[in-house]
Amino acid sequence: MNSTAHVQQLNPNAIALCSLGRWIASRHWVPATGGNFSIRQGDNMALVTASGKDKGELSPQDLLPVSWQGAQLTSPLGTPSAETALHAQLYQLDPAIKVVLHTHSVSATVFSRIITAPQHAFIGYEMQKAISGINSHEQALPLTIFENTQDISALAQQVQQRWYQQPLHFGLLVRGHGLYVWGHSLEQAKRHLEGWEFLINCELEYLKLTGKP
Numbered sequence: 443m444n445s446t447a448h449v450q451q452l453n454p455n456a457i458a459l460c461s462l463g464r465w466i467a468s469r470h471w472v473p474a475t476g477g478n479f480s481i482r483q484g485d486n487m488a489l490v491t492a493s494g495k496d497k498g499e500l501s502p503q504d505l506l507p508v509s510w511q512g513a514q515l516t517s518p519l520g521t522p523s524a525e526t527a528l529h530a531q532l533y534q535l536d537p538a539i540k541v542v543l544h545t546h547s548v549s550a551t552v553f554s555r556i557i558t559a560p561q562h563a564f565i566g567y568e569m570q571k572a573i574s575g576i577n578s579h580e581q582a583l584p585l586t587i588f589e590n591t592q593d594i595s596a597l598a599q600q601v602q603q604r605w606y607q608q609p610l611h612f613g614l615l616v617r618g619h620g621l622y623v624w625g626h627s628l629e630q631a632k633r634h635l636e637g638w639e640f641l642i643n644c645e646l647e648y649l650k651l652t653g654k655p
């Protein structure tokens with residue numbers, strides 16, 4: 443292990459993100475190495491999960507430092523997530539973002555295919571208040587769905603464009619792919635993940651039982 447990787451072993455942010463990864467995996471939201479996580483390390487850098495790792499079995503050296511200051515989103519310590527460009531985009535859009543979490547739950551994936559519109563409004567759920575800035579179940583809470591693509595830089599650009607048109611409410615879906623959430627702290631990102639998952643599950647059940655969107 444080189445000295446940078448050794449320092450990572452002691453980084454409290456890295457340790458906390460690995461622990462959150464185990465919790466997320468215990469909910470079955472990152473099967474088959476799906477998903478990726480990151481945590482900001484200063485103005486222009488984040489620790490990003492290594493590509494292809496089981497996100498429920500991460501150790502701190504699997505979190506790779508990536509800077510978005512240069513042209514390349516690479517790491518000297520390994521190959522970061524294939525979706526690093528989307529993480530880097532979100533950090534650049536809002537300097538207050540501390541953590542980005544991407545998951546592949548069955549519910550989020552199926553929901554993103556059932557809803558064919560580019561966004562879905564949640565209304566009437568008390569749990570909407572788990573999302574920062576929402577204070578009432580009567581306040582419509584839209585979740586935007588982007589089309590899936592293997593061109594993550596193109597997806598990151600679409601997210602940037604949408605960001606300036608309307609709030610994304612700390613989450614977005616990629617159709618047939620999964621959920622992205624973020625937060626201004628690890629705890630807030632975890633709450634947004636659990637909140638969005640709960641809302642998506644409720645809406646799926648509602649659709650199944652009533653047939654009504």
Ligand SMILES: CSCCC(=O)C(=O)COP(=O)(O)O
Pocket residue numbers: 474475476477478491492493494495522523524525544
């Ligand atoms: C096996 S899931 C396909 C890749 C993906 O969508 C994902 O989230 C994991 O990619 P990574 O490079 O971050 O491991």
Ligand SMILES: [Zn+2]
Pocket residue numbers: 476477478525544546619620
């Ligand atoms: Zn993914």
